[in-house]
Amino acid sequence: MSNNASHAIVxxxxxxxxxxxxIELYVRNKQRSDITxxxxxxxxxxxxxxxxxxxxxxxxxxxxxxWMDQLALAGYDAWLVDVRGYGRSTQxxxxxxPAELNxxxxxxxxxxxxxxxxxxxxxxxxxxxxxxxxxWSWGAAxxxxxxCNHNDAVHKLVxxxxxxxxxxxxxxxxxxxxxxxxxxxxxxxxxxxLNGVPDEARDTLLPPAWFSAWAxxxxxxxxxxxxxxxxxxxxxxxxxxxAGRALYDPSQIHVPVLVVHAEWDHxxxxxxxxxxxxxxxxxxxxxxxxxxxxxxxxxxxKNRWQIFGAVQQFLEDTVPGVCESLKE
Numbered sequence: 410m411s412n413n414a415s416h417a418i419v420x421x422x423x424x425x426x427x428x429x430x431x432i433e434l435y436v437r438n439k440q441r442s443d444i445t446x447x448x449x450x451x452x453x454x455x456x457x458x459x460x461x462x463x464x465x466x467x468x469x470x471x472x473x474x475x476w477m478d479q480l481a482l483a484g485y486d487a488w489l490v491d492v493r494g495y496g497r498s499t500q501x502x503x504x505x506x507p508a509e510l511n512x513x514x515x516x517x518x519x520x521x522x523x524x525x526x527x528x529x530x531x532x533x534x535x536x537x538x539x540x541x542x543x544x545w546s547w548g549a550a551x552x553x554x555x556x557c558n559h560n561d562a563v564h565k566l567v568x569x570x571x572x573x574x575x576x577x578x579x580x581x582x583x584x585x586x587x588x589x590x591x592x593x594x595x596x597x598x599x600x601x602x603l604n605g606v607p608d609e610a611r612d613t614l615l616p617p618a619w620f621s622a623w624a625x626x627x628x629x630x631x632x633x634x635x636x637x638x639x640x641x642x643x644x645x646x647x648x649x650x651x652a653g654r655a656l657y658d659p660s661q662i663h664v665p666v667l668v669v670h671a672e673w674d675h676x677x678x679x680x681x682x683x684x685x686x687x688x689x690x691x692x693x694x695x696x697x698x699x700x701x702x703x704x705x706x707x708x709x710x711k712n713r714w715q716i717f718g719a720v721q722q723f724l725e726d727t728v729p730g731v732c733e734s735l736k737e
Contacts, residue, residue: 417442418481425530427493428522435497436490436527437464439481447486449538449564453724454531455489456524458546459581459642460593462496463489465626466545469709471619476708479717485724486535490527492520492551494590494639501589504637508588513640517656520547520641521554528555528562539564539664541724546570546677546705547642550656553685557661567667567720570674570705572646573681574653579646580676580705587644590637595628602706605675614702614710623709659688666692667723669716671703696723 423436440447455477457463467489468477480487491498494515503511531540541564544552549571556563572579580601581591599620603611628634649656666689670682682697689695698719703712 416482418478422497423530424497425526427499427526429493432493432499432501434490434493434499434523434526435464436488436530437468437477439468439477439487441481441484444484444486447535449532449535449540450724451484452486452531452535452538452540453480453488453543454527454540455487455543456492456527456545456548456551457489457495458548459579460638461627461636463491463548464496465623466706466709467543469623469626471622471709471713476713476717480721483721488527488531490523492523494637498523500637501639503589504639506589508590508592508637508640509586511589513587513644514589515639516641517547517550517554517645520551524551524555525559528559532562541565541567543567543720544569544571545708546572553659553662554657556664557657557659560661560663563664565665565667565724566662567669567723568682568685569669569708569716570671570677571668571682571685572650572677573684574650574655575681576651576653578651579643581638582643582646582651587640587647590639591643592635593638595624595634596632598624598628602704604704605673606704610702614704614712616711619709659685660690662689663691663693665723665728666695667720668695668697669700669719670697671700671705671707671712673703674705674707676705694728 418439419442421438424433427434455463455467457466468475477487494500501514503514539562542552549568556566668682668686686697700707700715708716
């Protein structure tokens with residue numbers, strides 16, 4: 410439990426069964442101790458991208474507070490989930506074998522199924538009402554895919570740095586034959602994070618202590634530390650996104666949508682967010698926020714407060730007759 414001047418935040422961790430025998434999903438919840446009931450409009454579920462865990466992104470305390478903390482203190486019921494193979498969720502058995510012995514694992518449909526499992530778990534604990542979804546990068550694609558088929562389960566949707574079709578490989582694709590998973594080294598993570606950032610802006614954009622806090626939480630303290638990341642998303646990029654084939658149709662999303670992008674995002678450039686935004690024609694309303702001086706990981710940089718504020722405003726906005734009519 411962590412405290413600020415006026416409220417305590419309660420943190421609970423869960424391991425929930427997936428739709429695959431032997432595979433459990435790690436789910437974390439944070440909420441204020443003085444609030445005992447939350448409806449769907451005050452409930453948020455996060456899912457991260459294709460390389461790192463949700464817990465060390467959305468619940469990383471920088472200068473004493475994480476994004477989950479911020480939402481909990483504002484009166485939200487904040488949740489995150491790691492899809493299988495990531496973070497504290499069960500690693501599929503292929504990840505215990507040499508990568509080259511198996512094809513890429515945790516393709517998008519499998520991950521979307523894990524999202525569905527987590528959404529059902531959260532909704533069952535919060536009265537069954539539609540909830541808010543926040544997806545980052547590949548996680549935005551997962552949330553988009555899920556929402557297309559389950560609009561009735563979603564109140565509002567936030568897409569952070571969404572991927573879309575492109576004519577270049579994904580940033581995670583180093584070429585060659587893909588095995589079940591890839592090795593991601595702590596020693597190379599910072600250079601990739603800051604790709605494209607002017608040299609003079611690097612230490613202020615991502616304070617060294619902030620990077621160390623994230624790297625210690627994600628990899629462990631050893632400079633030689635590494636993690637395994639499933640390659641299903643890289644295979645999906647080759648077969649679909651980088652081949653001009655989308656895995657979902659944004660026009661089939663019928664809930665309010667916020668798209669957030671940052672100026673120096675080289676993983677998912679501006680054109681990708683623009684393309685997604687232009688196709689959200691079925692949403693009752695849509696909004697795009699562009700953050701200056703930020704990378705693909707802007708949610709853990711000096712300007713993260715802008716994302717926190719933009720997302721919270723979007724979640725709290727009420728347009729008479731719009732959100733209410735969607736659920737009738």
